[in-house]
Amino acid sequence: MNSIRHIIVRGRVQGVGFRAFVEGEALRYGLEGWVRNRHDGSVETIFVGPSELVQAMLEACRRGPAQARVDALDDRDGGEDQLDLRRPGESFSVLPTV
Numbered sequence: 227m228n229s230i231r232h233i234i235v236r237g238r239v240q241g242v243g244f245r246a247f248v249e250g251e252a253l254r255y256g257l258e259g260w261v262r263n264r265h266d267g268s269v270e271t272i273f274v275g276p277s278e279l280v281q282a283m284l285e286a287c288r289r290g291p292a293q294a295r296v297d298a299l300d301d302r303d304g305g306e307d308q309l310d311l312r313r314p315g316e317s318f319s320v321l322p323t324v
């Protein structure tokens with residue numbers, strides 16, 4: 227069964243390759259969705275896929291890349307409509323900052 231999770235990651239998560247890390251891990255797990263920086267310094271992401279793989283992705287986000295420091299991870303239900311933000315033809319997109 228597929229799960230849709232909307233995640234906000236706070237800490238030292240910008241300027242440390244966090245979005246590239248998330249994109250690489252999501253593609254490795256075969257997940258759909260997107261990731262983007264936010265003006266408040268956090269990173270926002272949507273993951274869609276089998277529940278156990280989405281759960282593994284959340285654990286990866288709690289660790290982050292080597293230079294990151296994750297202070298908080300806000301995990302909530304996401305909606306199908308949020309996938310519309312992806313770039314056409316991409317299963318997982320890195321989006322501009324909002």
